[in-house]
Amino acid sequence: MDHIMIWMAISERRGKPSWIGILIIVPFANFFVPGYLAFSK
Numbered sequence: 001m002d003h004i005m006i007w008m009a010i011s012e013r014r015g016k017p018s019w020i021g022i023l024i025i026v027p028f029a030n031f032f033v034p035g036y037l038a039f040s041k
């Protein structure tokens with residue numbers, strides 16, 4: 001559960017909505033969430 005809070009905080013710090021961090025628990029989306037947060041402006 002803590003890793004979801006960490007991903008939510010990362011997405012907020014990157015200027016994205018916090019619900020993107022919740023997508024890390026979705027099986028197919030968890031491949032794309034880190035790349036989206038890392039390479040989006």
